[in-house]
Amino acid sequence: MPKICLGIEGTAHSFGAGVVTSDGKVLANEWDMLKPAQGGIHPREASRHHSDLGPSIINRALSTAGISFKDIDLVAYSRGPGLGPCLRTTATIARTLALKLAVPLVDVNHCVAHIEIGCLESGFVDPVTVYVSGGNTQVIAFAGGRFRTFGETLDIAIGNMLDVLARTLGMGFPGGPIIETTAKEGTTFHSLPYSVKGMDLSYSGILTAAKRLYKEGVATQDICFSVQETAFGMLAEIAERALAHTKKEELLLTGGVARNNRLTEILQGVSERHEVRFHKVSPSLAGDQGAMIAWNGLLQFNAGRQIRIQDSHVLPKWRTDEQDIIWRQ
């Protein structure tokens, strides 16, 4: 009998509950995202969202999966990285369930979970992963027993940059999809800070410069177009270098910003030039959700790992490369 895992995600403004079986079937993947009426995400408000809506989202996932609490064999939770108050609320829900149901608890690194659900969907074995989201921008590959961050943002994440820019341009939240649509009507490219430092990149300069263009009266369509071309070009450069260094034969695009078609097109071009396979994770599995947490929980559990309640404190700054990837040894 395949095992059934309930995975709970809540590192930032989304709360998700996913049900996955050990033979890799996603039975349910329910989530809800806090959308502040104005301003950015406040960690306390996001954690309040999780405690208010968490139980109903979990119930919805169980009913979509057609199972009841007694069918759950293990509970997995996103232990980090993320916003402290959100992580603590999520972990508390997970611990309570594991204790009440008397099943094992498994802690999951959010970034690693994004990669592994992408591998499950694509059948990829050992990709270079471009993970782009509201809170993270990383190019990651497996080497020496760990997922190594080959390159990352030195300041803000690409999704955050797009969200803040959209707010400045009065476009609403989340900004990424609105910027993508608006950029299609852009005709004139304006030069913005292209900031790649070795394998790392920086997005704060683009944001400042784009805000200045807006004050100068440049059309929002042209701003969005120029921001996308510059920001995505930078990502393509480090992804390309990671492929060249590691000689890996697969390129995986994941995270909420992976929904962007222009970014997809650019990275697809990179994969063609390097003759590697390319996969963009489908929208329902690309953003923050519980199925990826459940799947990674199963991979770890099957490799012999679980965590005691007393050791399960959250890790807001848990780096991708701080975990031994025992299921890939």
Ligand code: AMP
């Ligand atoms: P996540 O943090 O993985 O849940 O992803 C959320 C981020 O994805 C937000 O910053 C969104 O603005 C961004 N996003 C969603 N759709 C798109 C899109 N089509 N283009 C660019 N960014 C997007």
Ligand code: MG
């Ligand atoms: Mg994420």
